[in-house]
Amino acid sequence: MIKMSQETKVKSQKSRFDGVSVIRHLSSVFLFCFCISSNLFSQKISATVDRDKILIGEQIELKILVTDVDKNTADVSQWFNLPDTFNHFEIIKRLPVDTISNEGFVSYSQKIILTSFDSGYWQIPAANVSFSDKKTAQAMPINISVLPVDVSNLKDYHDFKEIIEVKAQTNWLLIGSITAAAIVLAVLIFFLIRYLKRRKSKPKTFSKTFGIKEALQQLDELQQKDLIQKNQHKLFFTELIFICRNFSDQQLNIFSSNKTTDEYMLLLKNKIGNEPTQIKYFQLLRLADAVKFAKFIPSKTECDEAFANTKTFVQTIYDFQFAKKN
């Protein structure tokens, strides 16, 4: 009896267990079906970027796409909104939201151009969209690496290699060439210096007619102009001194055109070769200054004397310099 009752108990328990498991299975199936059906007909959101690694200041294009929106039942009530600056990112441009209708459903997409000026590993937060049926959809957050420099082209590091012993190679050809060139150069310099020394020590020979012929010719031409007779004393003395200065410049290798009379006399001192001629020439210069700048009119005798002194000066300075140079 007891055994029977126990068997009945077991059976009834078995049948109770079977009912519960059926319900469980059914509910699982129902839930699965519900999930599938809800998944099939609910809105989808995705957030994608054109690159996940940028250099500082480079731009990223973030695209947010919401698809399968039934406008009649659950239209978008609130669009994903990013502030202008967030989490080390700066928004450069927001393109308008694009709406695409397809077989009763609508897709929304928006492109946002952003950049970052801080190196590091930053996250674009999850894109969140709310619908009119109180539901919300959320995309995955996106991680972006912002690098300070472009390292994509850099080669990988390699370990240090063992020290390799290099055998010293002597380029005898090069050493020989350099030595030969140095010897040739030294010989050339030696001969050049010797040549220059010889050239320097060798006295220059001057032509006996160098400069004097022209100077005396110019003086004769001046005399033939008869400027004194024409009472053009100023012009006469100007030209006379001009000839003398030119000649002395040529002979003494000086430049007297920018020198005043005093300065010119200093340059000539002890270079004329004859003291009385020097004194006479200096007196002539003073006389010429008085004629040129003080309306002084010398007598005929003074003019003739001045002319004769000029000729003596030219001859004396020439003879002295000629003797000195030869």
Place this chain on the structure above:
Amino acid sequence: MQTAPDIQELNQRIQFNSQFIDRLRNELAKVIIGQQYMVDRLLIGLLSNGHVLLEGVPGLAKTLTIKSLAQAVDGKFSRIQFTPDLLPADVIGTMIYNQSKNEFIVRRGPIFANFILADEINRAPAKVQSALLEAMQEKQVTISEHTYKLVEPFLVLATQNPLEQEGTYPLPEAQVDRFMLKVVVDYPNKKEEQLIIRQQVQDFVVPTVSKVITTKEIIESRELVRQVYMDEKIEQYIIDIVFASRFPEQYGLSKMKSMISYGGSPRASINLALAAKAYAFMNKRGYVIPDDIKAIAKDVMRHRIGLTYEAEAENVTTEILIDDILRTIQVP
């Protein structure tokens, strides 16, 4: 021997009338050892009615020289120390209330003297500098409603300290141009310095300057200086020098073009001619020769040529530029 009678006569007159120059030099030499260059330039200013700007470090007998010159010429001397708080009225004078007479009377400033030493002129602000420089140019000042002529001879000797530039008001180019000469006063040489020591340390009697000439004679000499003959060729030489400072490229000095921001003004030509005449007078000549121009060219031109930054960067001074000009321009 014949000479144009006017110049021959002028030569004789100048030889006679310029004798005081030697006496004046000797008298000044009693108290001022060395500084002959500065003394000569002061005399040029005095004889050609031009003012002199002196630049030199302190202690080079600038004040003593002008004070001695005033004594030797028997003129009234005033010294104005320019300071940042100086006012134009402190220089030219002002109206003050006379309580006893119950009226405003004119109180003339220190500018009413024959010889003015404007010490450290660049220490005073522009309004005071303008007041002085205007008086220098016009030879008269206006106090309240009355205009007063300044006494003749009227010579302003202004000094500038080249070392200190802190808290100074450098004279603008237009005002510096009003000085006939800018003389750079140099240190005395070793021998002169030794004599200075002996005079100051050993001698118990401080030498004094006696009156050599009167202000009236100076004014007469000025007339004579203006009569000194200047040939057309000398005038052309002056013009060439001044024009070379303005358009150096026309005189084969193209490299100088980038160094000069502005060249000598017409005042440079006028003052070059006047100073050369005075220099000829001092050398007892009745006519100007190129040596006279060369002798004073630097003093007349150095403050009238503006240097560019390029020149300053290359340490090129106006003296170097003037030397180059004088070396290039053909002497008549």
